[in-house]
Amino acid sequence: MIPATDPKVGYKVLVRKAYDSCAAAYAESRMAEPGNEIRGLSDRLNDGDAVLDIGCGAGVPIAKSLAARYRVTGVDVSPEMIRRAQQNVPAGNFKCADIMSTQLPPSSFDAVIAFYAIFHIPREEHPDLFRRVYRWLKPGGYLLCTLSHYSEEGYTEDDFFGVTMYWSNFSLGEYREILTEAGFVLVESKSTGSGYENAALETSENHPLVLARKQ
Numbered sequence: 001m002i003p004a005t006d007p008k009v010g011y012k013v014l015v016r017k018a019y020d021s022c023a024a025a026y027a028e029s030r031m032a033e034p035g036n037e038i039r040g041l042s043d044r045l046n047d048g049d050a051v052l053d054i055g056c057g058a059g060v061p062i063a064k065s066l067a068a069r070y071r072v073t074g075v076d077v078s079p080e081m082i083r084r085a086q087q088n089v090p091a092g093n094f095k096c097a098d099i100m101s102t103q104l105p106p107s108s109f110d111a112v113i114a115f116y117a118i119f120h121i122p123r124e125e126h127p128d129l130f131r132r133v134y135r136w137l138k139p140g141g142y143l144l145c146t147l148s149h150y151s152e153e154g155y156t157e158d159d160f161f162g163v164t165m166y167w168s169n170f171s172l173g174e175y176r177e178i179l180t181e182a183g184f185v186l187v188e189s190k191s192t193g194s195g196y197e198n199a200a201l202e203t204s205e206n207h208p209l210v211l212a213r214k215q
């Protein structure tokens, strides 16, 4: 774990290029997953609802399983991930962009999801991200996202699917406050493995899966 404090490194650019490089290996690892992470949300949605997937990656397994019942919009900063998502989920509507500079119509989604993506955005931007998500949701709409248990300033690791990757996040307690300040009501919080169902019980691969609702 190396502190991400080098002023010469653009860490958002690093994330985009890193996912372009490791897209094939990462997507293959996710291909094998059942996508059970969305269970708690699908009980609450109706067929045909509009769902935004932030950091959708290659669209597997999440966007693909969502697209069977819902209208899916996926946003991802990596062109290679978006190319794969378009192939894997032809029914989806995909856009290559940084979610922090993406313009979407207010009150236009029944649900917004973000799996294993928010921690790749510098954490200083997270309060603004949740305010943006709140605006994009319809009243009563849901946010389902993986967050983090512990507070960690930006850092990189060199061994993420063969590339150097960046993460930064707040603790679950801090996220509860940030979400509440943005206007969300917390519905439930569970734990999930970091995309790898069998690892859900291993603390190093364990993330809170938070369901929140726009009032």
Ligand SMILES: C[S@@+](CC[C@H](N)C(=O)[O-])C[C@H]1O[C@@H](n2cnc3c(N)ncnc32)[C@H](O)[C@@H]1O
Pocket: 015, 016, 019, 030, 054, 055, 056, 057, 058, 059, 060, 061, 062, 075, 076, 077, 078, 081, 097, 098, 099, 100, 114, 115, 116, 117, 120, 121, 195
């Ligand atoms: C660990 S992958 C998760 C992909 C997918 N959600 C899944 O469950 O497998 C994280 C994804 O977030 C995307 N991402 C990172 N920062 C982003 C940003 N600022 N805006 C949009 N996408 C971003 C990456 O390109 C990558 O595809």
